[in-house]
Ligand SMILES: Nc1nc2c(ncn2[C@@H]2O[C@H](COP(=O)(O)OP(=O)(O)OP(=O)(O)O)[C@@H](O)[C@H]2O)c(=O)[nH]1
């Protein structure tokens with residue numbers, strides 16, 4: 001029996017359902033992930049305990065498989081254009097973990113191309129900021145075993161587009177900055193499985209003209225702690241300087257640690273970079289693509305700040321196209337750079353050579 005709610009709230013809301021499923025995965029619990037004719041029980045390997053892994057294996061009688069993304073499969077030597085699944089019967093938790101993200105894992109003997117529902121389960125892990133390695137079992141015939149679990153219809157994942165762009169302004173408050181004078185911090189809440197986002201308004205930009213902006217992705221190591229492994233901290237401060245010199249502007253500070261993969265994945269990737277991999281190959285070892293960032297929040301924030309036209313401070317062509325695709329008029333682009341050091345030179349070179357960033361690295365190195 002369904003009881004009628006006294007509230008004018010849409011209790012069947014795709015974004016809420018996805019967030020619930022994501023939360024379950026982060027707690028290391030199984031989720032029933034369904035399409036019309038198929039039900040999968042899925043667990044994120046990154047969050048599961050060895051004990052629960054063993055229980056799951058026993059409940060599904062060894063029928064469980066490991067979903068590996070195309071990037072991870074390729075790094076394991078599997079030539080495929082699709083995600084794959086590998087049988088896990090008699091495979092220990094440690095061995096499954098090695099298959100998912102270790103450098104020394106052997107190519108699995110058996111694998112098959114993943115179906116669309118299996119592949120979609122990795123999207124849940126990515127939304128949860130977990131590695132996209134999923135333990136899955138087809139439980140279409142035995143789904144009552146998982147009736148206590150949170151369930152999600154796969155179509156709901158693709159009905160969250162609107163929610164990703166729904167933000168509200170929470171507060172706007174003056175914050176004096178040591179090097180940049182009086183600024184305002186504007187906090188926004190919303191989106192899908194996101195923390196609050198911040199826009200820093202430098203000076204008093206005139207929104208009837210193209211507004212100078214920088215869209216900056218969070219980097220705890222660089223922005224906060226001055227890590228030498230990247231140029232983010234310099235870019236953050238130089239970006240604020242440039243906005244001030246331009247007579248005012250807005251820095252949108254997005255919660256997108258590790259190019260949208262989270263600090264856990266980024267630190268794992270750093271471990272592989274210390275062993276000689278570049279930043280893109282290190283991410284691929286973890287099953288991640290080159291860049292997982294989305295710019296829905298930036299677009300929503302610009303809209304809420306009534307900024308339709310901008311000049312943008314970036315070297316990243318993807319940011320410019322994301323703004324343009326989202327309806328923002330981008331008049332021009334100005335480079336924003338940081339110090340090149342022996343520790344970050346390879347990182348910057350990889351951005352230029354493999355991600356198409358507009359950085360003249362040789363000139364920057366010569367200027368040091
Ligand atoms: N996965 C991964 N992310 C990294 C690494 N180093 C830095 N990052 C992240 O990369 C992102 C850098 O973002 P931005 O400062 O906006 O820079 P960008 O995309 O290079 O673009 P512009 O600075 O605008 O030219 C942040 O999310 C960092 O946390 C790394 O080695 N691996």
Ligand SMILES: [Zn+2]
Pocket residue numbers: 219221222223229230231232233
């Ligand atoms: Zn950084």
